[in-house]
Amino acid sequence: MSEPGLACCTPLSGTAMSAEQAEQVAPLLKALADPVRLRLVSLIASSASGEACVCDLNDAFELTQATISHHLKVLHSAGLLDRKKRGVWVYYAVRPAALRAVAGLFETAVPA
Numbered sequence: 001m002s003e004p005g006l007a008c009c010t011p012l013s014g015t016a017m018s019a020e021q022a023e024q025v026a027p028l029l030k031a032l033a034d035p036v037r038l039r040l041v042s043l044i045a046s047s048a049s050g051e052a053c054v055c056d057l058n059d060a061f062e063l064t065q066a067t068i069s070h071h072l073k074v075l076h077s078a079g080l081l082d083r084k085k086r087g088v089w090v091y092y093a094v095r096p097a098a099l100r101a102v103a104g105l106f107e108t109a110v111p112a
Contacts, residue, residue: 017105024101025101025102025105027078027079028078028079028080028098028101028102029102029105030078031074031075031077031078031080032075032080032102034071034074036061036063036067036068036071037071037074037075039060039061040057040068040071040072040075041075041080041081041094041099043057043060044057044081044092044093044094045094045099050093050094051084051091051092051093052091052092052093053089053090053091053092054068054069054072054089054090054091054092055089057072057092072090072092075092076092078098079095079098080094080095080098080099081093081094081095082094082095
């Protein structure tokens, strides 16, 4: 039996994301919700030059170039990667603002 005047639950604290923020971040999370794509972003983000050629990324996986290219296309379409064609190769770089959006997703929602 609860005491009079006491709430049954701890009140919510922090700031929840807005519906607009959720709409913007959901496609990023959906694109990252695949182990290959998550690893691709990690490889590109950790490269010394800040970008990686699709030819270099193929060696990190036991997948065909077509499969790697498909995953990179999904990441690019979601807004996580930029791409530039140089000759016959395509170079990918992580969009810092997209990663910040994902990294800071729950930052304001977690109480201090």
